Amino acid sequence: MLSAKNIEIIKSTVPVLEVHGTAITTRFYARMFENHPELLNIFNHANQKQGRQQTALANAVYAAAKHIDNLGAILPVVKQIAHKHRSLGIKAEHYPIVGQNLLAAIQEVLGDAATEEIIGAWAKAYGVIADAFIGIEADMYREAEQQEGGWSGFRAFKIAKRVKESDVIDSFYLVPSDGKGIASYLPGQYISVKMDIPGEKNTHIRQYSLSDAPGKPYYRISVKREDAIQSLPAGKVSSDLHDRAGEGSELWISAPAGEFTLNTEDHRPIVLIGGGIGVTPLMSMLSVLAESSPGRRVTFIQAARNGEWHALKPQAEELARRHPHIQTYWCYEQPTARDRELQGYHKEGFVDLPWLQSIIPSKDACFYFCGPVPFMKAIYRSLKEWGAAEQDIRYEFFGPAGSLETA
Known part of the structure; x- marks a missing residue:
């Protein structure tokens, strides 16, 4: 337990973290990889280069400091991060490394302002936070291994x-090389794929949503080839999968994980909104809703650049054909001449509030969405403007968590 004095000191640093948080976490990662280059086999290099991981950690540290006297308030965020840690293989022995380098980064960035008293309080606070993560993750590791078909x-x-x-x-259909059973999963969860890529010094791990219904003898992931655009490099793992991973190839994967899952106890109408490859976890949800919730109205919306980029459309249309409670809608940003000829979409441009209101009977529904961050921000703004309840809005970031509140 933290003393009242330590809690007071930690809370006094909240304004400082709000200003210098990203600078601290940027220096933290640089220090940690200098001192422990083996950890580059776990962390996503692309997220590091884009600054997404640094920002996500800064937000997590800020939230921990703000709620240091009531860490239960950030338990959902802790569990979300813990799922990713378990999926990546982060263990208890990594936490002292993180703590040592995080405290050193705070001292470097804040300089004289980081007094011995402040660093001492943060050392104690980090111990409490680390113990919480280690305990939750230990349970997750045990559950992943001991469940039927688990490992x-x-x-x-x-x-x-x-x-x-x-x-x-x-799409890649994956079956265990040992011929044994596989663990089930909740619709919306993901697996981690670990790859050794020719010419790359480090192992690369990426997380991909499972895009089919659970209960089948395989896992399916649907992977977009991420080519280089503007200042962003090409996706190393997605490119390698597309270039070299043919039928019969072997991949190393972790057991399913993730908190972005379908609430099957709520029987109100449900709306699934996917942008681009963000449709994958929603497709798993749709497959389950088709069979398990015949009385629940389901609106499935998918946005894509055009019909040539539109993935999994035939599967969604087939589910809607067989299950009248499912309605499907397509929005194309730049429809092709063939798209227009076939009338293969319902809206041109972007998903916006007037269109959502025209196809969804009521804001009293459960909303799930996933896609590129600008897409998710637009959907979030539209739902909030409509007056949808915060607890009815659920979404998934591909990669480190961010905020949808900013413009």
Whole structure:
């Protein structure tokens, strides 16, 4: 337990963290990788280069400081991060490394303002926070291993089938190399894929949502080839999967994880809104809703650049054909001449509030969405403007968590 004095000191640093948080976490990661380059085999290099991981950690540290006297208030965020840690293979022995380098980064960035009293209080606070993560993650590791079909760490799977879903997205059907059973999962969860890429010094791990219904003898991931655009480099893992991972190839994956899951106890109408490859966890949800909730109205909305980029459309249309409680809608940003000829979409441009209101009977519904961050910010703003309840709005970031509140 933290003393009242330590809590007071930590809370006094909240304004400082709000200003210098990203500078501290940027220096933290630089220090940690200098001192422990082996951790580059775990962390996502692309997120580091783009600054997303630094910002996400800064937000987490800020939230921990703000709620240091009531860490239960940030338990949902802790669990979300813990799922990712378990999926990546982060263990208890990594936490002292993080703590040592985080405290050193605070001292470096704040200089004389980081007094011995402040660093001492943060050392104690970090110990409490780390123990919370370690305990939650230990339970998750145990559950992943002990569940039926479960396993610890990474397990070898073979690509049983590869299907081209669009010009930029392929689906990979994965079965265990040992021929044994696989763990079930909740619709919306993901797996981590660990790859050794030719010419790369470090192992790369990426998390991909499962895009099919659970209960099948395989896992399906649908992967977009992330080509270089503007200042962003090409996705190393997605490119390698598209270039080299054919049927019969072997991949190493961790057991399913994730907090962005379908609430099957709420029977109100549900709206699933996917942007681009963000449709993958929603497709798993749709597959389950088709069979398990025949009396629940389901609105499935997918935004894509055009029909050539539109993945998993036939599967969604087939589910809607067989299950009248499902309504599907397509929004194309830049429809092709063929799209217009076939009338294969319902809206041109972007998903906006007037269109949502025209196809969704009421804001009293459960909303789930996923996609590029600008897309999610637009959806979030629209739902808030409409007056949808905060507890009815659920979303998933691909990569480190961010904020949808900013412009």
